[in-house]
Amino acid sequence: MQTLMKSLEPVTGALARVALWVAGLGLVLMTTIIAAQVFWRYVLGSSIIWSEPSAVMIMGWFIFLGAAVGIKEGYHLSFDVLLYVIPDRGKLLLYSLSDLAVAAFGGGMVWYGWSLAANVADNIIPSLGISGLFDFLxxxxxxxxxxxxxxERIARRLAGLPTARFGEAVEE
Incomplete structure (x- = not known):
């Protein structure tokens, strides 16, 4: 299992890097769009009609992709008080339970996101001229x-490999 996990690491690492780059570019693009809107409104006395809906849509991309990368890197929120007083094996169990809970939340994101996207797929966002589906992608x-x-984090832990987790002391 260690060999499989080590061979998958470059693939998931590349996915995380792409997601992080898309999130970063989205943040820069959204900031640029909002700055342009402020300039147009207060300096030129006009408005860019597509700025707000496009900025909000782009914000969804960098928030959700950035959050996923945070999961991979072990930066999601956790309640760590108990981890200071239990043995290492117990810590590994609690880390895995935490990852299962996060995976369930991610499954809910997919399930309900798909449901929302299906409900608005026929709606067109007027100022952008695209389907409302793009808001939920x-x-x-x-x-x-x-x-x-x-x-991946659970499988790495089961294989005895370290995961990227602040405070998780597992040696490779």
């Missing part, structure tokens, strides 16, 4: 990545 894709990265 980052929820679905982010959820898929959350599930993938959570199960």
């Amino acid at each position: 980052p929820v679905i894709l982010g959820g898929i990545l959350v599930v993938l990265f959570s199960f």
Whole structure:
């Protein structure tokens, strides 16, 4: 199992890097769009009609993709008080339970994101001229990545490999 997990690491690492780059570019693009809107409104006395809906849509991308990468890197929120007083094997169990809970949340993102996307697929966002489905794609894709990265962390732990987790002391 260690060999399989080590061979999958470059694939999931590449997925995480792509997601992080897309999230970073989205943050820069959203900031640029909002700055342009402020300039147009207050300097030129006009408005860019597509700025707000496009900025909100882009924000969904960088939030959900960035959150998925945070799961892979072990930066999601946790309640660690108990981890200071239990043995290492107990810590590994609690880390895995935490990853299962996060994976379940990611599954909910996929399930309900898909449901929402299906309900608005026929709606057109007037100022952008695209389907309302695009508003929920980052929820679905982010959820898929959350599930993938959570199960990867559990599988690495089962194989005796370290995971990227603040405070998790597992030697390779």
